Each structure stands twice: as C-alpha cells, then as structure tokens.
Amino acid sequence: MKKNMGWKELWHGDSVPAGTAKEFQTGDWRSERPVFCAENCIHCYFCWIYCPDSAITLDENKKVSGIDYRYCKGCGICDVECPTKKDKRAITMEAERK
Amino acid sequence: MPTLAKTGNEAMAEAMRQINPDVVAAYPITPATEVVMIFSQFVADGLVDTEYVAAESEHSAMSACVGAASAGCRVMTGTSSQGLQLMSEILPIVSALRQPIVLCEVNRALSGPINIHCDHSDTMAVRDFGWIQIFSENAQEAYDSVLQAVLIAEDEKVRLPAMVTTDGFIISHCMEKIETMEDDAAKKYIGEHKVKNSILNLEKPITLGSLDLQDYYFEHKMPVVEAMKQAKDVIVKVGKEFGQKFGREYGLLEEYKLADAEFAVVALGSTCGTTKAVVDELRNNGLKAGLLKVRVFRPFPGEEIAQALSKVKAAVILDRSDTYCNQGGQLYTEIRSAMYEAAKKPLLANYIYGLGGREISLEGIRQIYKQLQECQSSGQVIHFGVRE
Ligand code: SF4
Ligand code: SF4
Numbered sequence: 001m002k003k004n005m006g007w008k009e010l011w012h013g014d015s016v017p018a019g020t021a022k023e024f025q026t027g028d029w030r031s032e033r034p035v036f037c038a039e040n041c042i043h044c045y046f047c048w049i050y051c052p053d054s055a056i057t058l059d060e061n062k063k064v065s066g067i068d069y070r071y072c073k074g075c076g077i078c079d080v081e082c083p084t085k086k087d088k089r090a091i092t093m094e095a096e097r098k
Numbered sequence: 099m100p101t102l103a104k105t106g107n108e109a110m111a112e113a114m115r116q117i118n119p120d121v122v123a124a125y126p127i128t129p130a131t132e133v134v135m136i137f138s139q140f141v142a143d144g145l146v147d148t149e150y151v152a153a154e155s156e157h158s159a160m161s162a163c164v165g166a167a168s169a170g171c172r173v174m175t176g177t178s179s180q181g182l183q184l185m186s187e188i189l190p191i192v193s194a195l196r197q198p199i200v201l202c203e204v205n206r207a208l209s210g211p212i213n214i215h216c217d218h219s220d221t222m223a224v225r226d227f228g229w230i231q232i233f234s235e236n237a238q239e240a241y242d243s244v245l246q247a248v249l250i251a252e253d254e255k256v257r258l259p260a261m262v263t264t265d266g267f268i269i270s271h272c273m274e275k276i277e278t279m280e281d282d283a284a285k286k287y288i289g290e291h292k293v294k295n296s297i298l299n300l301e302k303p304i305t306l307g308s309l310d311l312q313d314y315y316f317e318h319k320m321p322v323v324e325a326m327k328q329a330k331d332v333i334v335k336v337g338k339e340f341g342q343k344f345g346r347e348y349g350l351l352e353e354y355k356l357a358d359a360e361f362a363v364v365a366l367g368s369t370c371g372t373t374k375a376v377v378d379e380l381r382n383n384g385l386k387a388g389l390l391k392v393r394v395f396r397p398f399p400g401e402e403i404a405q406a407l408s409k410v411k412a413a414v415i416l417d418r419s420d421t422y423c424n425q426g427g428q429l430y431t432e433i434r435s436a437m438y439e440a441a442k443k444p445l446l447a448n449y450i451y452g453l454g455g456r457e458i459s460l461e462g463i464r465q466i467y468k469q470l471q472e473c474q475s476s477g478q479v480i481h482f483g484v485r486e
Binding site: 004006013018 | 195196295310
C-alpha cells in the first residue's frame with residue numbers, strides 16, 4: 001500500500017484491499033506458544049480454519065505443517081480445537097519463556 | 099394511483115414493502131414503533147423477499163444492518179427514541195463505511211423522565227453522525243421521502259445513510275389519506291440496488307473498517323464531508339424528479355406564503371401543518387405571516403435558509419428539542435450561525451416547545467406570531483408552553 005495517501009486517493013467507504021494484516025507481525029504478543037507435533041497430526045484442518053491469525057502453515061501438498069510464529073498470537077484456539085487424544089496431541093501449548 | 103387511509107407508521111411500512119429491501123434488521127425497544135412490526139407481518143405473509151433479522155437490541159440491529167450492507171444488500175430498518183440512541187455507537191460507522199442504509203425513525207422524547215411522545219431530541223442527538231436527516235410534515239411526506247431516501251442514499255455522489263423521520267403519535271399513529279404508487283411504479287422508481295463494494299466478492303477481496311489511527315482517520319472522514327456537500331444537490335434533484343413523475347415536488351425547504359412575509363415561523367415536522375393553518379388565518383386578518391419549513395436537517399441548508407429569511411422582519415425558530423447549551427435549540431443555533439454572513443438579517447427568536455409531546459395548538463402558534471410582532475431584539479430563547 002502506498003504511504004500517506006490524500007483522502008481523494010482512498011478506496012471507497014473505508015475499505016482497503018484485503019490482506020493488509022500481513023504487514024503486521026503480531027507474534028511478539030504471545031505468552032504461550034502452540035507446539036506442533038507432525039506425527040500426531042491427522043490433518044483435519046480444524047486448527048487451520050479456526051486460527052484467527054491464519055498462522056497455521058500448510059506444506060506443498062496442502063497438509064498442515066506447523067505454526068508461523070511471526071503471526072501466532074498464542075491464543076490457544078488451535079489447541080482447544082485440535083481433536084487428537086491426550087497422550088498423542090498434535091498441538092500443545094508451552095509457556096513462552098526466554 | 100391508490101388512495102389509502104394510513105397512519106404514518108403504516109405509510110412508512112408500505113414504502114418499505116414496495117422497496118422490498120434485501121435485509122431488515124430491527125429490535126422493538128420501548129417505545130417501539132409499529133413500522134417494523136407491520137413490516138414483519140409483510141415478511142410473514144410472503145409479501146416481500148426480505149431477510150428479516152429480529153436482533154436482540156437496536157445496537158445489534160444496526161450492526162446486522164452494517165454487515166448486510168457491507169455484503170452488498172439493500173438494507174432498511176426502523177426505530178425511535180431510546181432505540182436510536184442504542185444504535186448510536188454504530189451510526190457513524192455506517193456513514194464512514196458509506197453504506198446507504200435507510201432508517202425509518204419516529205421522533206420521540208428521550209428518557210428521562212420516561213416518555214413515549216413526540217419531540218425531536220432523539221433525532222437531534224444523532225445529527226452529527228454523517229446521516230442524512232429528512233423530516234416529514236405528514237404521512238404522505240413520510241411515504242414519499244422514504245422512497246426518495248433510497249435514491250438519495252444510493253446516489254453515486256452521496257452513498258450515505260439516510261433517516262426519514264415522522265413525529266411520534268402526531269404522524270405515526272394518526273390516520274390520514276395518502277396517495278401511494280402502484281407496486282410496479284414504485285419498483286421501477288427505486289430501481290436495482292447498485293453495489294459499490296462487497297465483502298463477499300471473492301474476486302476483489304476487501305477489508306472494511308480496519309484500524310485507522312493518526313495516520314488515516316482524518317482522511318477517512320473527509321469523503322463523508324464531501325458526500326454531505328454533494329447530497330444537497332442530489333436531494334433537490336431527486337425531489338424535483340419526484341414532482342415531475344408523481345406530482346408532489348420536494349426540496350430542502352418549503353416556503354409557505356413566505357415571499358412577501360414580514361413575520362415568519364421556521365419549523366420542522368408536523369408543526370408546519372399547524373402553522374400553515376395559522377398563516378392562512380393571519381393572512382385573512384391582514385398580517386403578512388409566512389412559514390419556512392425545514393425538510394432536510396442534514397445536510398443543513400444554511401445558505402438556502404439565510405436567503406429565504408432575508409426579506410422578513412422577524413422570524414421565530416421553533417425547536418422541539420433543547421441543546422442545554424444556553425444558546426437555544428439545534429435548529430436555532432444552526433440557523434443563527436448560517437445568518438452570520440447574511441447581508442440582510444431578520445430579528446431572530448428561539449421558541450423551544452412541545453417537549454415530551456406537549457401539545458402545540460393553533461392558539462399556541464397564534465400567540466407565537468403575536469409575540470413575534472412585538473419582538474424588538476434578536477437572541478431571545480423562550481421555553482414556550484411550560485408551567486412555571
Ligand atoms: S495459538 Fe492462536 S494464533 Fe497461534 S496458531 Fe494457534 S490459533 Fe493461531
Ligand atoms: S487440529 Fe490438530 S490434528 Fe487437526 S490439523 Fe490441526 S494439528 Fe492436525
């Protein structure tokens with residue numbers, strides 16, 4: 001997007017082309033991080049569809065491949081939605097400690 | 099053209115039926131008006147194709163309207179008094195998003211104290227939210243203006259939301275003879291809804307209403323400023339064309355025996371009808387009385403009002419609401435401001451009247467004209483018809 005546009009250059013009705021959130025890396029908001037375990041994943045896409053920040057990544061075969069920590073805010077929705085069993089979790093939340 | 103006996107509420111609901119909006123979202127807060135209630139029966143009876151959303155509050159109702167309009171739908175709703183206030187958080191969002199939602203508003207007092215009768219406090223409270231505001235003198239005007247509001251709001255140069263108001267009970271509940279259009283004629287008049295942008299258009303995905311801080315908020319307010327300027331001409335054009343097609347012409351203002359008048363009343367809404375009757379009477383008695391009816395409050399026809407009042411000796415501005423700013427009601431303060439540049443200014447007085455539905459009678463208007471003739475200086479603010 002062009003910077004510092006005048007009001008006459010703006011799109012109609014406070015609209016902008018979709019996808020501007022890409023410019024904002026919101027990963028540093030996290031206090032917990034989801035950790036992905038590939039071998040437990042059944043590729044149901046629940047996490048992918050529920051993630052509010054589109055931070056679940058897919059590989060070239062469109063299979064769930066992990067988490068994009070540049071954008072993941074650590075909300076834990078993916079962990080809640082992931083249907084895998086207790087001892088075979090595909091997603092677990094871990095404290096974000098330095 | 100069918101001639102029908104309709105209350106103001108029925109007249110507005112009839113216009114809504116003929117417009118057949120894609121979506122109507124509403125909630126019947128107390129004091130609710132019948133407009134949407136009557137319309138919901140049209141939905142139940144299959145007389146319209148509208149998706150009717152019975153929301154859980156006016157706040158939600160207007161939010162649903164924004165969502166539906168953003169998806170590219172023609173959207174209408176109705177409310178009154180407290181309901182309009184509950185919508186008020188969303189109202190400036192509608193104008194910022196330039197969504198041409200049309201709202202049927204019945205003017206009623208605001209709590210407290212609790213009241214359900216007519217005054218203009220509710221509509222005036224939302225006057226600065228970028229909505230077009232049209233007042234009606236009677237049910238016929240309400241019907242005509244709801245239809246026109248769709249054309250005005252959806253005009254390429256405007257694309258702003260519009261509210262058409264009637265006066266609670268005085269118009270909303272009283273039955274009058276009105277002339278309506280045939281359904282086909284109304285459909286043709288309204289035309290197809292032109293979609294500017296839609297959040298459901300996958301070919302051209304957009305984000306609406308994103309966070310807009312010091313860097314862009316101001317720029318995003320300017321199109322509303324510009325659209326309001328453009329709206330004046332569009333309202334006049336639509337009103338003229340309506341007159342050519344259906345015989346009843348509309349403008350920003352209506353002058354009633356004002357051309358040679360020495361004493362004028364300026365008013366909004368149903369009181370104009372009462373005033374016309376008094377003007378006729380006074381004219382028969384030889385007094386050069388006149389009326390200036392302000393039909394459109396937003397955009398404010400300041401220059402036009404200054405021009406129309408330039409020849410009168412004294413004018414009284416009637417406000418059916420107060421600003422509590424110690425300088426008079428909304429209509430008065432804006433007219434007074436509009437007169438600042440005028441070369442010729444009449445004496446101006448402000449009468450705040452009729453709050454909470456307090457009746458304004460022929461006798462009341464007679465008294466106002468009488469006091470106006472005795473007016474010696476500008477700037478008086480009088481609360482008229484209240485007991486001390
Ligand atoms: S924690 Fe939240 S933001 Fe991060 S990947 Fe899971 S759902 Fe997305
Ligand atoms: S929800 Fe769990 S199992 Fe389903 S795709 Fe995501 S990580 Fe894999």
